[in-house]
Amino acid sequence: MPAELPEHSRSRLFPQQARIGRTRRARGVLIRIDSVTKRYPDGTVAVDRLSLEIPDRSVTVLVGPSGCGKTTTLRMINRMVEPSEGSILLDGQDIRQQPVNTLRRSMGYVIQNAGLFQHRTILDNIATVPRLLGRPKREARARAAELMERVGLDAALAKRYPYQLSGGQQQRVGVARALAADPPVLLMDEPFSAVDPVVRKGLQDELLRIQDELGKTIVFVTHDIDEAIKLGTKVAVLRTGGRLAQFAPPAELLSAPADAFVEDFLGADRGIRRLSFFPAAGLELQTAPVVPIDADAGRLASGAAAPYLLVTDADGRPLGWSEPDRLTAGAVDRERLLDFGRPFVPDTDSLRTALDGAVLSPTGWAVAVDGEGRAVGVVSQQVIGEAIRDAHGRVAARADAKAGR
Amino acid sequence: MSGFFDLPSDLQHSYLGLVGLHLREALVPVLAGLLVSLPIAQLCVRFRWIYPPVLGITTVLYAIPSLAFFVVLIDYFGQSETTVMVPLALYSLVVLVPAIVDGVRSVPPETLAAAQAMGFGPVRRYLQVQLPIAVPAIIAGLRVATVSSISLVSVGMLIGNQGALGNMLYDAQAYERPALAVNSVLTIAVLGVLADGALVLVRVLLTPWMPRKGAGR
Numbered sequence: 001m002p003a004e005l006p007e008h009s010r011s012r013l014f015p016q017q018a019r020i021g022r023t024r025r026a027r028g029v030l031i032r033i034d035s036v037t038k039r040y041p042d043g044t045v046a047v048d049r050l051s052l053e054i055p056d057r058s059v060t061v062l063v064g065p066s067g068c069g070k071t072t073t074l075r076m077i078n079r080m081v082e083p084s085e086g087s088i089l090l091d092g093q094d095i096r097q098q099p100v101n102t103l104r105r106s107m108g109y110v111i112q113n114a115g116l117f118q119h120r121t122i123l124d125n126i127a128t129v130p131r132l133l134g135r136p137k138r139e140a141r142a143r144a145a146e147l148m149e150r151v152g153l154d155a156a157l158a159k160r161y162p163y164q165l166s167g168g169q170q171q172r173v174g175v176a177r178a179l180a181a182d183p184p185v186l187l188m189d190e191p192f193s194a195v196d197p198v199v200r201k202g203l204q205d206e207l208l209r210i211q212d213e214l215g216k217t218i219v220f221v222t223h224d225i226d227e228a229i230k231l232g233t234k235v236a237v238l239r240t241g242g243r244l245a246q247f248a249p250p251a252e253l254l255s256a257p258a259d260a261f262v263e264d265f266l267g268a269d270r271g272i273r274r275l276s277f278f279p280a281a282g283l284e285l286q287t288a289p290v291v292p293i294d295a296d297a298g299r300l301a302s303g304a305a306a307p308y309l310l311v312t313d314a315d316g317r318p319l320g321w322s323e324p325d326r327l328t329a330g331a332v333d334r335e336r337l338l339d340f341g342r343p344f345v346p347d348t349d350s351l352r353t354a355l356d357g358a359v360l361s362p363t364g365w366a367v368a369v370d371g372e373g374r375a376v377g378v379v380s381q382q383v384i385g386e387a388i389r390d391a392h393g394r395v396a397a398r399a400d401a402k403a404g405r
Numbered sequence: 406m407s408g409f410f411d412l413p414s415d416l417q418h419s420y421l422g423l424v425g426l427h428l429r430e431a432l433v434p435v436l437a438g439l440l441v442s443l444p445i446a447q448l449c450v451r452f453r454w455i456y457p458p459v460l461g462i463t464t465v466l467y468a469i470p471s472l473a474f475f476v477v478l479i480d481y482f483g484q485s486e487t488t489v490m491v492p493l494a495l496y497s498l499v500v501l502v503p504a505i506v507d508g509v510r511s512v513p514p515e516t517l518a519a520a521q522a523m524g525f526g527p528v529r530r531y532l533q534v535q536l537p538i539a540v541p542a543i544i545a546g547l548r549v550a551t552v553s554s555i556s557l558v559s560v561g562m563l564i565g566n567q568g569a570l571g572n573m574l575y576d577a578q579a580y581e582r583p584a585l586a587v588n589s590v591l592t593i594a595v596l597g598v599l600a601d602g603a604l605v606l607v608r609v610l611l612t613p614w615m616p617r618k619g620a621g622r
Binding site (some may be wrong): 078080100101102103104105107109111112113114115116117118119120121128129132161162163174177187 | 513515516517518519520521522523524525526534537538540612613614615616
């Protein structure tokens, strides 16, 4: 188990990378939305000739301002809304070819505010679809208990009722309920919009973890572009009136928005956010400026070429920065050290975290630590800046190569 | 001298016999009213436009004095319990129909959407989701309907000996025994309180999922 941990945390921090790998393994398109239009009797067009190919075993996010038809599109996939024109194919077959309730039971559905059955216990809520499919009660409940564990719910909650749970816990129950019959497809309609930011981040991380384990085809609706970029393998940006503006992986969305609408929707700091997609592993770390608190005069002098020295405790954990001439061997005053900001872990963090660490640090140098929090080196803003330019250069070269081919 | 619970023979019942009769004449109409209200309320939920006229009709029915009903119904059912119970059942509709409609409508839209998305058909959704969630509202309606029915049974006295405990009021006058009137009124009040308490108990048993007062998360 411990040997798996770094890999695991890596896929958590670079979900896109991890999932790119998995998508290659998968076999293409599961849901094909084919020039679908939804027109209401009063003439409103919610979705306008939308075509999307939703890849198997990945998270496809539909994002856009309110009124862009993203929820309508999602609900057309399980036929809660019937399209006016066009068709939707699931695994190559028109979704209208099977009975509507059979179709729905083969797709998990998670909704804002969870929509739990308030009159049933948590366990019975999760067991709903297996029971609908005719599984015996005992088996359905055993399955439900298993899922509670998978979504991180305490088994003691099984006999509780929804009103006794927090919003975040209810949403976890919602996810468990959607997964109960092990459907290949998961439809999620703004599932995390109604919980506070801290809980939301926890739920998002949990979803990525579950997705790593289960590899479902997830269609996820949100109005939050940050959520879209964090969760999506591919992101479809829809504009008001139900037309597709761009359908691309998040990194491409950030580096090459299709038009002014997408660029505006992405927000002001897309350059910074794009750094999330570049690993910090390649940064060249300097170890000379890192000195232990009990260093002798010779050790201090060897690092004196650097403008600042990072003092660590006996275990190698960073304590703070100091100018070399303010340090006296054997009598380092911890109180007088400068704060070292937030360290980053080169193996799992991105250039964005590294840059953030450097910006936060009063010396302009970011501190790199290993998984146990021991300092492994320091890196300056200049070096990070060069790494960013290199990374951009590599992406551009790849794009050129692709275009040339 | 006869005791408090000794009744004149023309009442044709012992005290407890009258209590049983009274409960039957009061509760059977409420039960019948509930059975009629459920489909009517479901129609009102399904087709919103029929709700206002249905409410209007039940209100008008409630405004018709029981005596007027008796005059018509005696032609069909004679001076019987049925004649007393039919108007009582009709009166209960004015409380029960809106109670059920409000209860069913109180189911949150996301709960209904979730049920639909999980593949519940309309019947299953009604029986397994909407109706159970409406139970508190339905029982609130039943409490009003039941207590009012228990007190209204007494008017059956007007068509001759069909008012159960209410008949004691007539005898109190006829035999100049005011204690009978006191007994009648007190017993009816106690029955009302007990029936109400029983319904509260039923609600507590049926809805363990309701937030309890004072028991926060």
